[in-house]
Amino acid sequence: MNYHWNWAIFWEISPDGVHTYLQTLLMGTGWTLLTAVCAFTIALTFGSLIGVIRTTPFSFAVRIGDAYVELFRNIPLLVQMFLWYFVLPEVVPRTFEIWLKQLPNASFYTAVVALGLYMSARIAEQVRAGVLSLPRGQRQAGLALGLTLPQTYLYVLLPMAYRIIMPPLTSELLNTIKNSAVALTIGLMELTARARAMQEFSFQVFEAFTAATVIYIAINIAVTFAMRLVERRIAVPGYLGTKARPAGH
Amino acid sequence: MFSNFDFDVIIRSLPYLFYQGMTFTLLLTALATLGGIILGTLLALMRLSGFALLTVPAAAYVNLMRSVPFVLMIFWFYFLVPYIGQWVTFSPRPMQVGAFASCLVTFTLFEAAFFCEIMRAGIQSISRGQVAAAQALGMTYPTVMSYVVLPQAFRNMVPVLLTQTIVLFQDTSLVYVISVTDFLGAASKVAQRDGRLVEMYLFAALVYFVISLAASGAVGLLRRHIAIIR
Numbered sequence: 143m144n145y146h147w148n149w150a151i152f153w154e155i156s157p158d159g160v161h162t163y164l165q166t167l168l169m170g171t172g173w174t175l176l177t178a179v180c181a182f183t184i185a186l187t188f189g190s191l192i193g194v195i196r197t198t199p200f201s202f203a204v205r206i207g208d209a210y211v212e213l214f215r216n217i218p219l220l221v222q223m224f225l226w227y228f229v230l231p232e233v234v235p236r237t238f239e240i241w242l243k244q245l246p247n248a249s250f251y252t253a254v255v256a257l258g259l260y261m262s263a264r265i266a267e268q269v270r271a272g273v274l275s276l277p278r279g280q281r282q283a284g285l286a287l288g289l290t291l292p293q294t295y296l297y298v299l300l301p302m303a304y305r306i307i308m309p310p311l312t313s314e315l316l317n318t319i320k321n322s323a324v325a326l327t328i329g330l331m332e333l334t335a336r337a338r339a340m341q342e343f344s345f346q347v348f349e350a351f352t353a354a355t356v357i358y359i360a361i362n363i364a365v366t367f368a369m370r371l372v373e374r375r376i377a378v379p380g381y382l383g384t385k386a387r388p389a390g391h
Numbered sequence: 392m393f394s395n396f397d398f399d400v401i402i403r404s405l406p407y408l409f410y411q412g413m414t415f416t417l418l419l420t421a422l423a424t425l426g427g428i429i430l431g432t433l434l435a436l437m438r439l440s441g442f443a444l445l446t447v448p449a450a451a452y453v454n455l456m457r458s459v460p461f462v463l464m465i466f467w468f469y470f471l472v473p474y475i476g477q478w479v480t481f482s483p484r485p486m487q488v489g490a491f492a493s494c495l496v497t498f499t500l501f502e503a504a505f506f507c508e509i510m511r512a513g514i515q516s517i518s519r520g521q522v523a524a525a526q527a528l529g530m531t532y533p534t535v536m537s538y539v540v541l542p543q544a545f546r547n548m549v550p551v552l553l554t555q556t557i558v559l560f561q562d563t564s565l566v567y568v569i570s571v572t573d574f575l576g577a578a579s580k581v582a583q584r585d586g587r588l589v590e591m592y593l594f595a596a597l598v599y600f601v602i603s604l605a606a607s608g609a610v611g612l613l614r615r616h617i618a619i620i621r
Binding site (some may be wrong): 145150156212213215216217218219220222223224228229232233316320321322323324326327334337338341348351354355358359362363 | 457459460461462463466467470471474534561562564565567568575579588589592593595596599600603604607
């Protein structure tokens with residue numbers, strides 16, 4: 143194999159003239175994590191809302207919730223990113239368009255919104271499954287005690303549902319971190335983009351991608367470990383531990 | 392909003408989009424699914440074999456593929472495949488690999504990890520008594536697997552495998568990052584050439600949406616069909 147390995151490349155100065163290649167990768171890691179955390183917050187908020195709506199007895203609301211999930215699940219994430227980044231500014235009123243185009247860090251905000259809404263459809267599925275997994279009697283008992291429907295959800299159904307769906311939620315958090323790499327197509331300088339830039343400038347392909355891979359694995363292990371602790375603390379006694387399952391990527 | 396919407400650019404580029412782009416996307420989806428299921432089944436058998444020499448590498452491979460972004464893996468293989476080709480064919484220099492072959496290898500190897508987990512669940516859903524009965528009849532391990540366990544495991548998992556195929560179909564759009572002309576790549580090229588980003592990206596989204604929705608609807612029907620027979 144006529145490839146010249148050079149692991150010392152990480153301590154060389156990158157083309158920005160200030161940071162070493164290692165530092166640029168770490169900065170990328172920061173953007174990856176920030177994007178993932180912000181997107182997951184949106185995903186959890188909207189996903190919970192839509193998931194809950196889909197379990198209510200109002201058929202019209204259920205249908206809207208279903209449509210929301212189908213819409214965001216059946217278009218590739220990359221295409222959704224393009225729609226938010228390239229198409230949205232062109233189809234909104236003029237003043238809003240100017241504001242959007244002058245937004246600093248536009249690719250970051252776009253990535254957060256696109257990834258957040260994309261993941262929210264998956265979280266909605268999990269929340270819905272969690273609520274539906276509870277015995278029907280719990281909802282009926284709540285209502286029979288005189289709680290309103292929102293109160294039944296807030297105090298009876300959701301506290302149980304969230305504890306049950308913790309393992310799949312962990313998988314979705316990991317998926318959010320991984321999927322943030324797609325944002326490199328709209329110019330977000332996250333970890334994969336930094337590795338790619340490093341490869342382009344230094345020609346050390348395999349060193350750059352090895353470093354990125356190792357960082358992703360480290361993030362994965364750290365998040366999995368932290369979530370295991372949380373899962374164990376809040377697991378519902380008497381329920382079989384539903385193991386984290388890969389929901390896709 | 393639609394006042395200066397140019398439908399004509401879509402119609403003009405339809406042959407290019409579908410003949411060049413969609414053919415690539417669908418062919419890649421079909422072949423990668425086939426390869427992924429075969430390789431994934433082998434990986435699942437390795438993981439369930441009980442020999443550390445087989446389980447550990449298979450588990451490590453699957454976990455590696457599942458913990459890194461697909462985009463990063465596409466870059467990895469894009470640069471790695473020529474060297475793999477060189478290694479396999481003992482040629483003195485890195486092999487020239489076409490875009491399609493490179494993508495096919497990438498998708499097969501990556502999706503195999505996900506198909507492995509599906510097949511593993513499928514194999515584990517077969518009751519132990521069936522294996523015991525087959526062994527009592529004097530069947531060897533390959534016979535037990537190919538005549539008793541795998542046909543049933545495969546059948547139980549068909550809806551999940553097909554759902555994963557829809558995910559794979561959507562994932563093929565990611566070959567955009569190595570500038571390959573799949574359906575999205577074709578749409579993007581027309582969009583940039585004619586300055587018609589809005590029309591082309593909306594149209595691409597619509598096509599992906601319709602195909603994925605129809606496919607998942609079909610999988611839902613199939614799931615119900617299978618459920619009745621069982």
